[in-house]
Amino acid sequence: MMNRNTxxxxxxxxxxxxxxxxxxxxxxxxxxxxxxxVSEDNSANWYRLYxxxxxxxxxxxxxxxxxxxxxNDAYSCAPVCSAARSTIISGCYGPRLxxxxxxxxxxxxxxxxLKMFPAYLREAGYYTSNCHKEDYNFNKDEKIGVWDExxxxxxxxxxxEGQPFFHVQNYHRTHESQMFxxxxxxxxxVVKKSEVQLFPYHPxxxxxxxxxxxxxxxxxxxxxEIGRLIKQLEDDGLxxxxxxxxxxxxxxxxxxxxxxxxNDGLQVAMVVYVPENWKHLAPAAAGSxxxxxxxxxxxxxxxxxxxGVDVPEQMDGKPFLGKGVTTESLKKDDVAFxxxxxxxxxxxxxxxxxxxxxxxxxxxxxxxYDGLFNEYRYKQPAFREWRxxxxxxxxxxxxxxxxxxxxxxxxxxxxxxxxxTNNLANDPKFASVLKEMRKEVQKRVKCMNDLSFxxxxxxxxxxxxxxxxxxxENSSRISDLVDIxxxxxxxxxxxxxxxxxxxxxxxxxxxxxxxxxCSAFGKEAAIFLPKAKELAKNDPSLLVRTRAVEFxxxxxxxxxxxxxxxxxxxxxxxxxxVNLILNTVVLLMDGAGLELQKAExxxxxxxxxxxxxxxxxxxxxxxxxx
Numbered sequence: 253m254m255n256r257n258t259x260x261x262x263x264x265x266x267x268x269x270x271x272x273x274x275x276x277x278x279x280x281x282x283x284x285x286x287x288x289x290v291s292e293d294n295s296a297n298w299y300r301l302y303x304x305x306x307x308x309x310x311x312x313x314x315x316x317x318x319x320x321x322x323x324n325d326a327y328s329c330a331p332v333c334s335a336a337r338s339t340i341i342s343g344c345y346g347p348r349l350x351x352x353x354x355x356x357x358x359x360x361x362x363x364x365x366l367k368m369f370p371a372y373l374r375e376a377g378y379y380t381s382n383c384h385k386e387d388y389n390f391n392k393d394e395k396i397g398v399w400d401e402x403x404x405x406x407x408x409x410x411x412x413e414g415q416p417f418f419h420v421q422n423y424h425r426t427h428e429s430q431m432f433x434x435x436x437x438x439x440x441x442v443v444k445k446s447e448v449q450l451f452p453y454h455p456x457x458x459x460x461x462x463x464x465x466x467x468x469x470x471x472x473x474x475x476x477e478i479g480r481l482i483k484q485l486e487d488d489g490l491x492x493x494x495x496x497x498x499x500x501x502x503x504x505x506x507x508x509x510x511x512x513x514x515n516d517g518l519q520v521a522m523v524v525y526v527p528e529n530w531k532h533l534a535p536a537a538a539g540s541x542x543x544x545x546x547x548x549x550x551x552x553x554x555x556x557x558x559x560g561v562d563v564p565e566q567m568d569g570k571p572f573l574g575k576g577v578t579t580e581s582l583k584k585d586d587v588a589f590x591x592x593x594x595x596x597x598x599x600x601x602x603x604x605x606x607x608x609x610x611x612x613x614x615x616x617x618x619x620x621y622d623g624l625f626n627e628y629r630y631k632q633p634a635f636r637e638w639r640x641x642x643x644x645x646x647x648x649x650x651x652x653x654x655x656x657x658x659x660x661x662x663x664x665x666x667x668x669x670x671x672x673t674n675n676l677a678n679d680p681k682f683a684s685v686l687k688e689m690r691k692e693v694q695k696r697v698k699c700m701n702d703l704s705f706x707x708x709x710x711x712x713x714x715x716x717x718x719x720x721x722x723x724x725e726n727s728s729r730i731s732d733l734v735d736i737x738x739x740x741x742x743x744x745x746x747x748x749x750x751x752x753x754x755x756x757x758x759x760x761x762x763x764x765x766x767x768x769x770c771s772a773f774g775k776e777a778a779i780f781l782p783k784a785k786e787l788a789k790n791d792p793s794l795l796v797r798t799r800a801v802e803f804x805x806x807x808x809x810x811x812x813x814x815x816x817x818x819x820x821x822x823x824x825x826x827x828x829x830v831n832l833i834l835n836t837v838v839l840l841m842d843g844a845g846l847e848l849q850k851a852e853x854x855x856x857x858x859x860x861x862x863x864x865x866x867x868x869x870x871x872x873x874x875x876x877x878x
Contacts, residue, residue, distance in 0.1 A: 283378075283416040284530045285408070285494040286555055289481060290420065291474050292333065292385075292427040293510050294500030296326070296519045297451075298471050306449045308442070308471035312479035313498055316525040320496070321534060322541045323572070326522030327588035327606065328502035329548045332511050332595050334387045336502045336548055341368045341388050341398075343552035343567030346591060348700035350711055350719030353594040355864055356389040357828045358712035363720040366566040368398045369552035373418050376561050379411030385422040391717065409488070418555065421481055425474045428505045431463060432631045441465040442472050451516070451671045453508055454634075455641055455651050463506060463634045495558060495573070496525035497551075507635045508654055512622055513592035513604035515611050515664075515672055522546060524573065533558055535572075535579045544582035545606060546572045547589065568700075589696055593704050597865035598626040599835040601704050603693050611672060612689035613662040616704075616737050619771050619806055623655040625838055627868040660740040660772060663689065694738065698731045705733040706761060707795055709829035729761070736765040744776040755783050760793040767799035771806050778807055794820050794829065802836045810846040818852055827863040834869040841876055850877040 300307035301314060301322060329345060330336045330352060338351035342362055346352025350360045362368065368388075370380040374397065382402040388395070395402075401410065408419040424430075435441065445461035448468070454460050478498065485491055503517040504510030510517055526534040536542055550569035557563060557574030571577055572585075590604035601616040623639060630636055641647050642655035650673045663686050664672040676682045696702075701723030703711050715722035723730065736754060739747040747769070754766035767784065770777040781804060788800035797820050805813055817837055824830050840846035853859050859870045 280529050281414075281416060281493045283376075283559055284527060284533070285416050285490060286418045286497070286558060287408070287481075287485070287494055288420045288497045288499075289423065289478050290385075291423045291425070291471075291478075291498075291500050293502065293504035294426045294471065294474075294520065295503030295505075295509055295516050296500075296521045297503075297516060298426075298467060299521050301523070302521060306468075308468045308475070310471060310475035312475045312482055313521070313523055316482070316496055316498060317523045317539070319538050320523060320525035321536060321538075323522035323524070323546050324541055324543055325588065325606070326499065326520050326546045327518050327548070327590060328500075328520050329518075329590050331502045331504070331509070331513055331517030331590070331592055333385075333501055334389050335591070335593070337385075337387045338389045339548045340551050341370075341386075342366070342390070343369055343549060343564070343569045345549055345568050345589070345700055346389075347593075347697070347702040347704055348568075348720060348723055350703050350708075350715070350717065350722075351389040352591055352704070353389065353708055354596055357708065357831075357864060359391040359717040360389055360719060361391055361717045362394050363566050364718070366564055368394060369556060369567075370418060371398045372556060372561050372564070373559055374398070374400065376559060377416065378559065379408065379415045379417040380419075381406040381408055381410065381417065382420040383407065383422065385424075416559070418559075421478075422501075423474045423477055425477065426467070426470050426500070426505065428510055428628075428632065430470055431467065431505060431634070435466055435469060436473070439469060439473065442469045451506070451508070452673050453650055453654065453671060454506065455638060455647060457637060457641075459637050460506075460634050463632075467506060491525075492528045493530065494525075494527050495530065498523045507629075507632060507638050508622070511592065511595045511598075511626070511629060513590045513602040513613065515606070515666060515670070517592070518588075518590045518604060519606075530558075533574050535577045535582060542579060542582060544572075544579075544585045545588040546582075546585070587692065591704075594708065595626060596628055597831055597834070597868045598624055598629075599832060600624075603697060603702075605689050605693050605696075606666075607689060607692065609665055609667045610685055610689065611664045611666060612686070612693065613658075613672075614690070614693050615658045615660055615662070616740075617768055617772070618658040618660045618740070619774075619843075620835075620839060621655055621657055621843070624835075625842060625872055627872065661686065661690065690741065694734065698734055701727050701730050702734070703730075705730050705737065705765070707764070707829075707832060709795075709826050709832060710761075712828055713826070729759070733761055733765050736762060736769065739769050740772045744773050748779070751777070751780065752783075755780065755787070760791070760796050763787065763791065763796045764793070764799055767796065767803050771799070771803045775807055777803070781808060788816055794824050795832065798833045798836050802840065805840040805844045805846060810840050810844045813840070813846060814848055817846070817848070818856070821858045822856060824858060827861045827866050830858050830861060831863075831865045831869060834866065834873070838869065838872065841873070848873060848877045850874055853877055 296302040328336045329339045332354045335352045380399050383406040384404045408417040411417045443465050445465050448464040499522045500520040553563045553569040554571045554573050557571035588606040592602045603614045605612040661677045662675045663677040784800040784803045791797045
């Protein structure tokens with residue numbers, strides 16, 4: 253028979269054993285898991301969640317929305333993969349790092365002391381996995397310590413037992429390349445060609461209708477693929493502890509979307525499933541739609557905040573979920589910023605701003621029309637048809653605008669004009685809105701030391717790829733260049749004297765931008781043709797010579813310019829510089845009738861340069877030359 257002491261000891265031991273047995277069943281994970289499911293080239297337009305009449309039915313994404321949040325106004329910061337993904341992984345706006353040029357032509361580094369954000373999760377005990385696309389415009393060494401695994405086989409299932417995880421799953425089916433041909437074998441369109449509603453800037457042809465129906469169908473296929481991952485998470489018993497984000501990596505993908513800093517190229521879906529055990533970290537109840545702008549630069553800060561990890565001060569983004577975030581604070585964030593620069597071999601320089609219901613485009617080289625040839629872009633049959641119809645005069649004014657010079661400033665009301673076809677910039681009723689948007693963009697490009705105001709070849713040559721440090725060293729210079737570029741926004745009469753002075757300045761970049769402005773003013777600036785002809789022959793900077801030839805060709809015609817073009821190219825040994833020069837050559841060939849001789853191109857040294865982009869331009873020039 254047990255005495256009282258024995259009984260008490262027995263009770264204590266039993267309680268300890270019972271507690272050890274029961275506790276794991278009741279314990280909650282101390283940090284949430286986070287999963288990203290990312291589709292490619294996929295603007296908000298293509299989702300029924302955002303476009304009830306014409307968007308794709310995506311039941312698995314819609315189910316996530318029922319148990320989570322839909323962000324009404326989410327924006328990629330760039331309209332192309334590598335620039336968008338570099339923004340996400342760094343938490344920094346690309347133009348201040350030099351990571352905004354699509355597929356970097358030289359090594360670019362993260363800011364000193366800042367890591368790609370999954371590294372901070374790993375340090376905090378998370379398992380980090382990426383399956384499998386990266387596409388970062390950074391030096392490969394920057395990736396060290398970022399992922400536990402990044403490959404086609406990467407999975408959160410490889411983590412240690414009980415370890416929280418951050419996993420990224422990428423889906424390729426909606427990528428632009430899927431539009432080069434038809435639907436996958438065995439799949440039929442989920443919508444009839446006759447039922448699709450075309451964007452107003454697209455021609456109404458059988459081909460465009462077919463491609464619309466195809467893309468809606470591709471979205472339904474991606475939704476099925478995403479559904480299988482969600483089912484896996486459910487089977488693994490993880491739904492109560494796992495935030496699931498879905499977004500497209502930028503807009504697109506029909507012509508005029510991907511690659512262009514327009515609303516259709518930048519606005520994306522953003523749906524976040526909120527797990528039951530962590531709903532206190534959401535700013536609104538499940539099933540809510542959330543107002544306020546969120547940007548890709550915010551994604552890294554948001555994940556770190558959800559994980560309870562401090563957000564580094566060097567990051568530009570701020571959280572839109574987690575501790576300290578409210579619907580009121582989100583509504584106050586009413587601005588989104590975007591940028592489009594070099595896409596493969598094609599150069600441009602456009603900055604985009606969304607504020608409230610308005611969007612603003614600042615085209616710093618407005619003569620560089622959107623439809624300028626880009627090899628990858630024109631693999632799409634619909635793109636080729638659009639171009640051919642433009643060249644044969646078969647488009648109306650709205651449809652043909654893509655193949656015409658732009659205005660330096662464009663302003664749109666998304667509520668009445670969701671596809672941005674009615675430019676309000678010259679309407680006096682919107683003068684105050686235009687001025688506000690203009691000042692905001694001026695402030696942003698100056699504050700971030702926007703590196704696009706210095707030619708990419710010069711930035712790479714002189715910076716060792718450290719964009720932030722180079723921008724800081726050249727902050728005053730960049731600010732001056734922005735001011736010169738913004739002379740485009742004044743009357744020629746007001747800036748004529750300034751342009752005359754700038755064309756004589758010692759700084760080659762100031763002469764460079766003065767010539768870009770002359771091209772923007774066009775025939776109004778013809779008074780400077782004699783000076784431009786002098787610079788085209790004698791300036792020590794090959795890029796200044798190029799911009800002078802560009803101005804002459806656009807305003808006076810290209811007769812007699814071919815020898816100067818070939819001379820400029822022959823003197824460059826830098827493939828990055830050559831590619832920038834060739835952008836002007838293609839503009840003058842397709843837009844102003846410049847003729848080059850095939851034999852002259854073939855025997856040149858620059859035409860034999862290797863690399864990522866020059867061979868594409870050479871191939872196109874040879875196809876057009878005589």
